Structures are given as C-alpha cells and as structure tokens.
Amino acid sequence: MKTIxxxxxxLIGGSVAVxxxxxxxxxxxxxxxxxxxxxxxxxxLGIVDQVLPLAEAAALxxxxxxxxxxxxxxKMLPELLSLVPEHAVVIDLGSTKGQLCEAVRxxxxxxxxxxxxxxxxxxxxGPTAAHKGLYQGKMNIICEKELSSENxxxxxxxxxxxxxxxxxxxxxxxxxxxxxxxxxxxxxxxFLLGLTVLDVEKDExxxxxxxxxxxxxxxxxxxxxxxxxxxxxxxxxxxxxxALSEYIKHLQxxxxxxxxxxxxxxxEMMAQANQIRPxxxxxxVK
Amino acid sequence: MKTIxxxxxxLIGGSVAVxxxxxxxxxxxxxxxxxxxxxxxxxxLGIVDQVLPLAEAAALxxxxxxxxxxxxxxKMLPELLSLVPEHAVVIDLGSTKGQLCEAVRxxxxxxxxxxxxxxxxxxxxGPTAAHKGLYQGKMNIICEKELSSENxxxxxxxxxxxxxxxxxxxxxxxxxxxxxxxxxxxxxxxFLLGLTVLDVEKDExxxxxxxxxxxxxxxxxxxxxxxxxxxxxxxxxxxxxxALSEYIKHLQxxxxxxxxxxxxxxxEMMAQANQIRPxxxxxxVK
Numbered sequence: 110m111k112t113i114x115x116x117x118x119x120l121i122g123g124s125v126a127v128x129x130x131x132x133x134x135x136x137x138x139x140x141x142x143x144x145x146x147x148x149x150x151x152x153x154l155g156i157v158d159q160v161l162p163l164a165e166a167a168a169l170x171x172x173x174x175x176x177x178x179x180x181x182x183x184k185m186l187p188e189l190l191s192l193v194p195e196h197a198v199v200i201d202l203g204s205t206k207g208q209l210c211e212a213v214r215x216x217x218x219x220x221x222x223x224x225x226x227x228x229x230x231x232x233x234x235g236p237t238a239a240h241k242g243l244y245q246g247k248m249n250i251i252c253e254k255e256l257s258s259e260n261x262x263x264x265x266x267x268x269x270x271x272x273x274x275x276x277x278x279x280x281x282x283x284x285x286x287x288x289x290x291x292x293x294x295x296x297x298x299x300f301l302l303g304l305t306v307l308d309v310e311k312d313e314x315x316x317x318x319x320x321x322x323x324x325x326x327x328x329x330x331x332x333x334x335x336x337x338x339x340x341x342x343x344x345x346x347x348x349x350x351x352a353l354s355e356y357i358k359h360l361q362x363x364x365x366x367x368x369x370x371x372x373x374x375x376x377e378m379m380a381q382a383n384q385i386r387p388x389x390x391x392x393x394v395k
Numbered sequence: 396m397k398t399i400x401x402x403x404x405x406l407i408g409g410s411v412a413v414x415x416x417x418x419x420x421x422x423x424x425x426x427x428x429x430x431x432x433x434x435x436x437x438x439x440l441g442i443v444d445q446v447l448p449l450a451e452a453a454a455l456x457x458x459x460x461x462x463x464x465x466x467x468x469x470k471m472l473p474e475l476l477s478l479v480p481e482h483a484v485v486i487d488l489g490s491t492k493g494q495l496c497e498a499v500r501x502x503x504x505x506x507x508x509x510x511x512x513x514x515x516x517x518x519x520x521g522p523t524a525a526h527k528g529l530y531q532g533k534m535n536i537i538c539e540k541e542l543s544s545e546n547x548x549x550x551x552x553x554x555x556x557x558x559x560x561x562x563x564x565x566x567x568x569x570x571x572x573x574x575x576x577x578x579x580x581x582x583x584x585x586f587l588l589g590l591t592v593l594d595v596e597k598d599e600x601x602x603x604x605x606x607x608x609x610x611x612x613x614x615x616x617x618x619x620x621x622x623x624x625x626x627x628x629x630x631x632x633x634x635x636x637x638a639l640s641e642y643i644k645h646l647q648x649x650x651x652x653x654x655x656x657x658x659x660x661x662x663e664m665m666a667q668a669n670q671i672r673p674x675x676x677x678x679x680v681k
Contacts, residue, residue: 228605228606228607229607229608230607230608230609231608232609247607248604248605248607250605277605287596287599287602287605288605290591290592290595290596290602291592291596291602291603291605291606291607291610292605292606292607292609292610294588294591294592295588295609295610295612295613295614296609297646297649298584298588298613298646299613300649300664300665300668301642301645301646301649301664301668302580302581302584302642303668303669303670303671304645304664304667304668305576305580305638305641305642305645306576306577306580306671307667307668307670307671307674308641308645309576309638309641310573310576310577313573314674314677316573316576316577317577317674317675317677318534319514319534319536319563319573319574319577319578320514320577320578320675321514321515321516321533321534321577321578322515322516322517323516323518323578323581323582323615323616324577324578324581325675326581326612326613326615326616327581327584327585327612327613327615327616328581328671328675329609329612329613330609330612330613331665331668331669331671331672332669332671332672333665333669335661335662335665335666335669338665339658339661339662339665340658342653342658342661343656343658343661346653346654346656349653350650350653350654352591352595353646353649353650353653354650355591355594355595356587356588356591356646357643357646357647357650359587359590359591359594360583360584360587360639360642360643360646361643363583363586363587363639364636364639364640364643367628367632367635367636367639368632368636370629370632372625372626372628372629375621375625375628375629376621376625378586378587378590379586379617379619379621379624379625380621381590381593382586382587382589382590382593382617383589383617383618383619383621384589384593385589385592385593385614385617385618386617386618388593388600388603389603389606389611389614391600391603
C-alpha cells in the first residue's frame with residue numbers, strides 16, 4: 110500500500126486526501142503544513158494521519174502532492190525533487206504551469222515530477238473547506254507529459270481517475286494562456302466588482318440587503334484567498350494582462366454605447382454574450 | 396375575490412401569478428401577452444386562465460401587474476392608468492424607477508399606481524422559467540409611496556407579503572443609483588466577461604470544456620434576456636455609466652499593479668474585496 114504526502118492541507122490538497130482515502134488508494138496520509146492551526150485541524154478532521162516536516166515526509170512517501178501557493182511550489186520544487194526517493198512521484202496542483210515547468214526543466218529528476226492542474230475549487234479555503242467529491246466530473250490538465258516518466262504519469266493518471274476527473278494534455282504556455290481567460294479573468298472580474306461596490310457603498314452598508322442572487326453569484330469569487338490568488342496573478346501576469354486588457358476594452362466599448370444611448374448596439378453585444386449559454390451547456394465531461 | 400391581470404407572463408410576471416394563485420389571493424388570472432407562443436404557453440402551464448387584449452383585461456381587473464421591459468412599461472403606463480376602473484391598482488415590477496415615476500407624476504390617476512421593484516430573478520426568461528417561490532425571502536423596493544393612495548399601497552403590500560418579500564421605501568433616483576451598483580453593474584460585468592472570452596476563444600470552442608464552476612458562476616448573468624436588460628441599461632444610463640466608470644477604474648488600477656509586478660498591492664486589493672463575505676453574510680431578510 111501507498112504513503113501519500115499532501116503539502117498544503119487546505120481546500121485543494123485536503124479534498125484530494127479525503128477522496129483518495131475513501132477510495133482506499135493509500136493507507137497512510139502525511140500532511141506538510143506550515144500553519145500550525147491548519148496542521149492541527151487537518152489531523153483532527155482525519156484529512157491526514159500526521160503532520161511532518163517536508164524532508165521527513167518526502168523520505169516516507171510514494172506520492173507527494175503539492176497544493177500550496179504557486180510561488181511557494183516554484184521555490185520548493187527543485188529542492189524537493191532532489192530529496193525524494195527514486196520511486197516517488199511529485200505532483201503539483203498549481204493553477205499556473207509555465208514558470209513551474211521552467212523551474213525544473215533541466216532537473217536530473219524531472220521525470221519524477223508531473224505538472225497538473227485540476228480545474229476545481231470553491232471560494233473557501235483551509236482544511237475545513239476540504240470536502241469529498243470536489244473534483245468529481247471536472248477537467249484536469251497535465252503539461253509537458255513527455256518529460257515525466259511512464260511510471261510517474263501512470264501513477265498521476267490513476268490519482269486523477271480516482272478523483273473522477275478527465276485529464277487532457279497541453280503545453281505549459283498554452284495552458285497559462287487559456288486559463289487566463291477561462292479562470293483567472295473571472296476571478297479578477299469578481300474581485301474588482303466586489304471592491305468597486307464596497308468602495309462606493311462604504312457609507313451605506315445597509316444597501317447590501319438589497320443585493321439579489323445575481324450580485325451574489327457574480328461576486329462569489331471575490332471571497333477567494335489572496336494567499337492563493339496573488340501568486341497565481343503574479344505568475345500568469347503576461348497572459349492575464351492580455352485578458353484583462355481585452356476585458357477592459359469590451360467594457361469601454363459597452364460604456365460608450367451606454368453614454369451615446371446606442372441601445373441597439375448594447376442589445377447586440379448582449380445577444381452575442383448570450384452565446385455563452387449553448388457553449389457552456391455543450392460541455393460534457395466524459 | 397379578485398381578478399388580477401399579469402402584463403408579461405414570463406419569468407417575473409409568471410412567478411408572481413403562480414404564487415398568488417397558490418395562496419388563493421385571487422380567483423381569476425388574466426394574461427396580457429404580445430408574444431403568441433408565450434401566451435399559449437402561459438395558459439397551458441396554468442399561469443393565467445386566459446389571455447386578453449390590454450383594454451379588456453384592464454376593465455375586468457382589480458390589480459394589474461406590469462412585468463414587461465421597462466421602456467414598454469413607460470410607454471404603456473399613462474394610457475393604461477387612464478383606462479383602469481377607479482378601484483383598480485396598477486403595480487409595475489420594473490428594475491428602474493426614475494423615468495417610470497416621472498412619466499406619470501402628474502397623471503390624474505397617479506394614486507392608483509404603485510412603483511415597485513422586487514429584487515429577484517434568474518438568468519432564464521419566458522413562461523417556462525416562471526416558478527414558485529422566486530420572491531420568497533427577497534427584498535422589494537417601493538418608490539414614491541406618498542403618491543400612491545392608501546388603498547393602492549395596502550393592496551400592493553399585501554401582494555408582496557404573499558410573495559414572501561420584505562418591502563422598503565426609497566425615492567426613485569436613490570433607487571436607481573443603488574441598483575446600478577448592486578444589480579445592474581453585475582449584469583454588465585458578466586455580459587462583458589462572457590463576450591470577451593467568446594471573442595478571444597472563438598476559434599477554440601473546446602477550451603470551454605475547461606471552464607470550472609467559478610467561471611460558470613461569474614458568467615451566469617450573461618445568459619440574461621437582452622429584451623429585458625437593454626431597456627434597463629438605457630433607462631439607468633446615468634447612474635450605470637457612473638458605476639461602470641468606477642469599475643473600469645478599479646480594473647485599470649489592478650491592471651497597472653499586475654504589469655508592475657506589484658503583488659503586494661494586488662494582495663491588498665483582494666484582501667479588501669474579501670470584505671464582501673462578511674457584508675453579504677450579514678444580510679438577513681426579516
């Protein structure tokens with residue numbers, strides 16, 4: 110049976126541990142967690158059996174899953190790879206892939222590493238946010254699979270299959286470019302919507318009693334953890350900046366039509382945006 | 396027992412009819428509906444008992460509920476008020492209030508009209524989108540209550556109580572200013588997010604298979620009906636334009652920090668945006 114280390118026992122790492130344990134995929138789960146409260150909580154909730162320092166955990170593990178902020182992954186990954194036993198597999202779950210892959214591209218143990226991005230999450234964080242089935246039916250992306258060994262790749266695919274995910278393969282920059290649009294931009298859009306409304310209505314907190322479900326849904330991601338998201342935005346600044354420019358341009362075009370009372374054009378833009386419905390409904394994860 | 400006419404038998408009007416009928420608030424529901432398919436559907440679904448032309452429906456009704464696009468309400472309201480029997484109450488459910496109130500401020504039968512805005516809805520539209528409990532636990536705003544008769548106001552409050560709503564009172568421009576931020580801006584933000592991503596990824600439709608629940612939630616309102624929303628944006632252009640300027644400014648500030656790799660400032664903005672969580676959780680509709 111296997112021993113798995115989960116580095117970062119929050120929403121993402123914790124939810125992996127819970128599902129793998131349920132499926133009997135491993136018999137020993139070790140947490141690596143800087144935050145003492147989270148460490149205690151992860152053990153208390155049965156997410157991991159014990160918490161150990163990274164080097165000790167790595168020495169004992171068959172699989173090491175990295176679920177910490179992406180800048181921390183980038184820093185940890187080269188030295189961690191140097192530490193791990195020859196048979197071990199290191200999988201990272203970060204939301205950016207370019208800089209992480211770059212950091213270990215010429216590492217002598219690169220083949221023991223698999224660069225993954227399971228696209229799932231909620232606006233909550235920490236071990237208490239971890240839960241069963243977070244990944245079920247969702248998509249996973251693996252980058253530079255040709256640099257991972259057959260064993261590392263097979264082990265990783267088995268993990269994601271147990272989580273109920275479909276895996277596709279991409280190159281790191283292609284990944285970073287697309288997730289800038291289909292994930293990171295929605296976070297920016299939501300964070301700034303929240304901030305704008307809070308700034309303007311700061312003297313009228315009661316006004317939020319009027320907020321309907323539409324506002325709640327659009328602003329939901331503004332509750333996300335800055336510890337996780339600031340590093341993602343930093344690492345994906347190039348592609349995200351392009352996405353954000355495009356978004357601002359579209360908003361400015363809409364704004365002009367609004368000022369010019371060009372309702373026909375506003376209508377047309379909204380009708381085009383409506384196409385998101387069939388596009389999203391057409392998605393079936395097999 | 397009462398006869399109620401529902402002008403516009405879609406999501407908003409249809410859901411009112413369904414709940415009022417369930418509560419036994421009236422025994423006769425008449426639909427007024429231009430769209431022949433929707434008219435047939437509203438009768439088939441039992442939302443209304445029959446569909447009649449506006450003048451006939453008005454002559455038979457104790458209460459007339461307007462749930463059509465706001466520009467259509469503005470056009471219809473003065474002549475409708477002239478038509479209705481002396482005892483009848485006209486309630487509009489539009490998402491803007493300034494121009495509607497203005498249109499009938501000096502109308503001899505102004506006292507028979509109540510300007511309301513129940514803050515509820517979904518991204519769906521038409522009679523098939525109408526459903527029980529849409530309004531339950533949500534907020535309703537009534538404007539210029541001092542211009543409605545005691546009877547009209549009492550009748551209207553009874554309607555919204557049956558729907559399970561809490562009503563508060565505001566002046567029309569105060570209403571329009573605040574809903575620009577807490578409702579209309581989220582629609583713009585979402586419509587343009589959808590349009591931006593569709594525009595950029597138009598040659599890679601498969602990329603949407605990667606969209607997670609975060610994107611789906613943020614872009615949900617982009618599915619909303621342009622027939623309903625273009626008139627709202629047109630009527631609330633003044634306040635919405637201000638809200639949209641503020642939103643664009645916030646996005647530009649974030650964009651600058653992103654380009655300058657000022658991750659500390661990005662972090663700070665996100666941490667401030669996180670305050671939306673306690674603010675929204677603090678909302679309890681009593």
